[in-house]
Amino acid sequence: MNEYLPGLEGVPATNSNISFLDGQTGILTYRGYRIEDLAAQSSFEEAALLLLDGRLPTVEELHEFDDQLRRNRRVKFKVREIMKHLPATGHPMEMLQTAMASLGMFYPSDEHLTVGDRSQGLDYVHNVSVKILARMATLVAMWEHIRSGYDPIPPRQDLTYAENFLYMFNGQEPDPCLARIMDACLIMHAEHTINASTFAALVAGSTLASPYLVIAAAIGTLAGPLHGGANQKVVEMLQEIGRPENVRGWLDKKLADKEKIWGMGHREYKVKDPRAIMMQKLMERLVEYRGGRISPMFETALALEEACDERLGPKGVYANVDFYSGILYTEMGIPADQFTSVFAVARCAGWLAHWREQLKDNRIFRPTQVYTGEDVQDYVPIEQR
Numbered sequence: 001m002n003e004y005l006p007g008l009e010g011v012p013a014t015n016s017n018i019s020f021l022d023g024q025t026g027i028l029t030y031r032g033y034r035i036e037d038l039a040a041q042s043s044f045e046e047a048a049l050l051l052l053d054g055r056l057p058t059v060e061e062l063h064e065f066d067d068q069l070r071r072n073r074r075v076k077f078k079v080r081e082i083m084k085h086l087p088a089t090g091h092p093m094e095m096l097q098t099a100m101a102s103l104g105m106f107y108p109s110d111e112h113l114t115v116g117d118r119s120q121g122l123d124y125v126h127n128v129s130v131k132i133l134a135r136m137a138t139l140v141a142m143w144e145h146i147r148s149g150y151d152p153i154p155p156r157q158d159l160t161y162a163e164n165f166l167y168m169f170n171g172q173e174p175d176p177c178l179a180r181i182m183d184a185c186l187i188m189h190a191e192h193t194i195n196a197s198t199f200a201a202l203v204a205g206s207t208l209a210s211p212y213l214v215i216a217a218a219i220g221t222l223a224g225p226l227h228g229g230a231n232q233k234v235v236e237m238l239q240e241i242g243r244p245e246n247v248r249g250w251l252d253k254k255l256a257d258k259e260k261i262w263g264m265g266h267r268e269y270k271v272k273d274p275r276a277i278m279m280q281k282l283m284e285r286l287v288e289y290r291g292g293r294i295s296p297m298f299e300t301a302l303a304l305e306e307a308c309d310e311r312l313g314p315k316g317v318y319a320n321v322d323f324y325s326g327i328l329y330t331e332m333g334i335p336a337d338q339f340t341s342v343f344a345v346a347r348c349a350g351w352l353a354h355w356r357e358q359l360k361d362n363r364i365f366r367p368t369q370v371y372t373g374e375d376v377q378d379y380v381p382i383e384q385r
Contacts, residue, residue: 004370009267013199013365018051018353019191023268028275030191031055039278044161044186045069048349051191052129052356065130066160072134073155073164076106080142080152088147092140092341093223095147097216099139100132104212107131125359128211129352136215136348137161140341141168162186165345170333177289178332181282185328188275188321189343191350193268197222201351206364211355218351219344228340228347231326233262235297235336238327243296244303251307263323264308270316279324286331297327 005011021028028035031050038047049057049065057065082102086095142152153168162183166174194202200221204214222228241250254261266273287294305319312318329339 002370008367013194014202014354014358016194016354016357017054018350018357019193021193021268023266023270026269026271026274026277028192035188035274036278039184039187042187044183044190044346044349047187047190048133051349051353052126068130069134069161070157070164072131073138073157075103075135075138075142079103079106079139080146083139083143083146088149090147091223092143092147092338093219093228093344095143096136096139096341096344097219097223099143100136100212100219101216102212103132103135104210107212121359125211125356129356132211132215132352133348136345137165138168140338140345141165143341144169144335144338145171166332177286181286181328182332184278184282185325185342186346188278189325189346191347191353194354196224196227197347198351198354201355202358203365205355205358206362208362211352214355215348215351218347222344222347223340228343230262230320231322231329231339231343232336234301234322235326235330235339237262238297238300238304241300241304244299247300247303247307251304251311255311261304261308261312263320264312265317266320269318269320272318273320273323275321276319276323279321279328280319282328283324286328295327295330297330301327 017031019028019030020032030038030047031054033050033056038050042050045066046057046062049062053061079099079102083095083099086098138155145152153171155164155168159167159174160179160183163174163179166179166182192198197218201214201218204217205211209217225233241247251261283294283298287298301324305323309318325343326336326339329342330336334342
């Protein structure tokens, strides 16, 4: 095929049985299970193991996996020292990519990624996946304290993944309601077919690069505002609008100027993103739990979505997952520049699942191009130019 398709839109990059979405009807599944059921009934630990192993675990399998995650949350002090020497004003995603890449040097392995489905290879892939997934949340939470000049809070083994992350991040016993909301958010962000960051992980993985560098490549890709950084932009947008009564005038001006409305529209979905529907329900649960005491951003977001549905809905542009997630994270005490890092913590499960799948039938990615340059020319010596 010699046709150039910008962004490789619609071009299959791999065969995968990890997740599926139908953008016309708003269906998203992990290994065949609807995201709504997983977010309501499962845990992030179970959803991550489902993505990695391809099936729902037994009680014993989940307990073993959960125990492995809990025992691998700590990182060596030299990783902390590296983080302490990074600029405090740097973006958390730049820190996360740097720290993740460094883990490969502190936790090296002599095993090779050429053994396919043999048990030795599967054991290596599983063990390193556990270590990376366990430490992603640790790194993000550590940075929140280090960049403010404080020592990080050590992880606890008596807490779930979501509970421990909130504890390390805020330094307080996690509120049970907020912990459950965080758990559901992590599940909803864990996987979403072959998006830009997952494709970056596949390309890096196809070279048999270190798994830490594979995840670092995905982190760097997720950092862009057109991918993982959009929920931060949504919060900034809502803060700019201010209050619900300002929505329609603000929207009219933005549309007239042909500016982007952050959190609206998705390349795959022509209906409202099913994750956005669930995020909105989580916000409503939080409003009820707090007796209505919540940031006015939520009311502004509801008013903006209603106005956008009228103006953009006929074009198939509806709210995506980023529209409400940033508001939820704000209510949990997470600053806006850390939203994408939380996204990375969750999506790491999907990246690792695709990395494992890529290794089973690996072939290095080598796309072609449509050349648009000059024909062959004679070299002109510099004194004749």
